[in-house]
Amino acid sequence: MGRVVLVTGVARHLGARFAERIRREPGVELVVGVDTEPPRHRPEAAPGPLAEYHFAPADLRRPAIARVLAEYGVDTVVHLNVSATNPGAPGRAAVKEINVIGTMQLLGACQQSAGPRRLVVKSTTAVYGSTSRDPAVFGERTQPKTLPAGGFAKDAAEVEGYVRGFGRRRPDIAVSVLRFANIVGPGADTPLGEYFALPVLPTALGYDPRLQFVHEDDAVEVLRLAALDAARGTTNTGTFNVAGDGVLLLSQCARRLGRPTVPILRPALGWVAALARQTRVSDFSPEQIGLLTHGRVVDTTQLRETFGYQPRFTTPEAFADFAAAQTGGLLPPERLTVLTDRLAGWLGGPEHEGPERDPHSPTADRS
Known part of the structure; x- marks a missing residue:
């Protein structure tokens, strides 16, 4: 018998791509989506x-x-159904249930089964947060200054906690947690991709954050290595940051997309995010506002040294491939009209005295 790999989250682009890729791997007999x-x-x-x-x-x-x-005799579990959005979930509460409760059920099933020998869990660098007090670069052992208060980042932090507990209870199962930076590419379907698809990009006035990306091709390859290399005598276990080398400023991303930016005071940016969610233009979450204000950069030394893998796309190259796939007219005219009309009404109120100043902001010491 060859390997039997179970992949969760195959309704999403990344899950579908990985399921197709792992089917071509020698020694894999069956893939269960x-x-x-x-x-x-x-x-x-x-x-x-x-x-x-x-x-x-x-x-x-x-x-x-x-x-x-039990039915398929699964020996390798690749859990990709931990995401900021889900096609089968109508709201944030349902997404959280799928992320957290779904993971707990999966881990409980794996714990009671004698079959699984390998578990790979998709996580996110959002667990580090994005604040003005953050270090310039996060390593896997770096503790966040402020724990995520909600949203996908909090879901991922809870999921990682349950996975660590599972690893202690089942030390015979090799466990890898992959913290991906924002995944981009021609087919990537993420909230940040929706943000960059807007015809005009709202930004935090006075900030130009550093961003990191990983190309979807590299994400699939790292998942493949994590799922199979343990069977070949290597020990790709633990927690790993996954990102392309280099960084891009948000202003550079906008220029490469040919998108104009609208700098907005930080409190007003929250109103714009709420409007974007109400009109279903973009899933503009509070944690995304933090990222687009303070940015986030992670160290990937452990990935290169343990997996022996250097991402093929750097951050600028990954974003360039994403930008090349973007086209004009991404929003229906009626939705764009609703957004611009309501935005104009909200921002037409009393004037503010000026932008908030933060000595730790990216434009203060990292521009």
């Missing part, structure tokens, strides 16, 4: 022998996932 709905767009499979693929419709919040593990 799990989600509440099948992939909307399955990538074209490359020529060559492919492992068998089964889609198992299942809600991770339900105990049925234990039956899936």
Whole structure:
């Protein structure tokens, strides 16, 4: 028998791509895709022998996932259903349930099963937060100055806590947690990608944060290495930052996209984010406001030394590939009209005296 790999979150672009990629791996006999709905767009499979693929419709919040593990004899679990949004969730509360409760159910099923030997969990560098007191570069052992108060970052921090507890209870299972920087690429479907798709980019007045990206191709390759290399005598276990080398300022991103920016006072930026969510233009979360104010950069030494892998795309190259896939007219005219009219009404109130000044802001010492 070859490897049996279970992949959660296959309804999303990254999950679908990884499921197709792992089918081409020698030694993999079966790939089981799990989600509440099948992939909307399955990538074209490359020529060559492919492992068998089964889609198992299942809600991770339900105990049925234990039956899936037992039915297919799963030995490797790749948990990608931890995301800021979910196609099967109508609101933030449902997304949190899928992220946290879904992970707890999956870990409980793995703990009770004798089959799994490898667990890979997708996380995010958002667990470090984004504040004015942050260090210039985060390492895997760096503790955030302020714990995430809500949103996807808090979900990911809770998920990582449950995974650490699982690792202590099942030391026989190799566990890897991959903290991805913002994933970009021609097909990446993320809230930050929605933000960059706006025809005009609202920014925090007085700030120009440093940003890091990882290309979707590199994300898939790192997942592949984490899922399979333990079976070849290596020990790719632990927590790893995953990002392309280098950084980009938000202003550089806007110029490369050809997008104008509208600097807005920090409190007003929260109103704009709420408006964007109400009109479903973009999932502009509070944690994203923090990122677009203070930025975030992580160290990837552990990834290179442990995995022996250097991301093929640097941060500027990954963003350039994303920018090349963008086109004009990304928003329906009626939605854009609603957004601009309401934004004009909100910002037409009393004038503020001036921008807030922060000696630790990116424009103060990192520009």
